[in-house]
Amino acid sequence: xxxxxxxxxAIVWRIPKGKVLTYGLISNMLNSRLSAQGxxxxxxxxxxxxxxxxxxxxxxxxxxxxINSQGRLSTHKNPDIAPGLQKKLLEAEGIKFDAEDxxxxxxxxxxxxxxxx
DNA sequence: ATGTTGACGCATG
DNA sequence: CCATGCGCCAACA
Numbered sequence: 001x002x003x004x005x006x007x008x009x010a011i012v013w014r015i016p017k018g019k020v021l022t023y024g025l026i027s028n029m030l031n032s033r034l035s036a037q038g039x040x041x042x043x044x045x046x047x048x049x050x051x052x053x054x055x056x057x058x059x060x061x062x063x064x065x066x067i068n069s070q071g072r073l074s075t076h077k078n079p080d081i082a083p084g085l086q087k088k089l090l091e092a093e094g095i096k097f098d099a100e101d102x103x104x105x106x107x108x109x110x111x112x113x114x115x116x117x
Numbered sequence: 118a119t120g121t122t123g124a125c126g127c128a129t130g
Numbered sequence: 131c132c133a134t135g136c137g138c139c140a141a142c143a
Contacts (some may be wrong), residue, residue, distance in 0.1 A: 005140095022125090022126090023126080024126055034139075034140090035125075035126090035140090037125045037137095037138060037139060038138075038140060039124085040123070040125055041140050042124095042140090044124060044140095045140090063131090068126080070126095071127060075124050075131090076124085077123075077124060079125055083125055084121085104120090120138100121141105122140105122142085122143105123140095125138085127135105127136090128135090129138090129140105130132105130134085
């Protein structure tokens with residue numbers, strides 16, 4: 001574990017099923033070594049690595065459990081990810097969305113993880 | 118090296 | 131609710 005990206009993946013890796021974290025929170029957990037936007041970039045890089053061999057890729061890291069601070073999804077800007085995929089994956093874990101693709105953040109936030117780190 | 122862009126966040130209007 | 135502006139930092143041309 002050397003690069004900040006790997007630290008991001010290591011955190012995302014630990015998010016339990018049905019729980020989520022936000023970009024800004026992860027950024028804070030890294031002690032400002034990477035901005036919230038940087039976390040977003042790490043996720044984007046993850047999607048690209050899904051084909052390449054490597055320790056972390058879209059297959060073994062639950063990237064869909066990372067959302068923005070408003071409880072909304074933001075993957076629609078990334079062409080590498082099918083529209084609605086993230087929402088679908090999260091709903092499969094029991095997370096509900098309203099008509100605006102928004103979820104109740106506090107009730108699904110991975111608080112235990114925040115305490116540990 | 119430099120300017121632009123963006124899976125972001127927060128404050129303001 | 132939407133639009134800007136500023137801070138942030140990695141990727142890209």
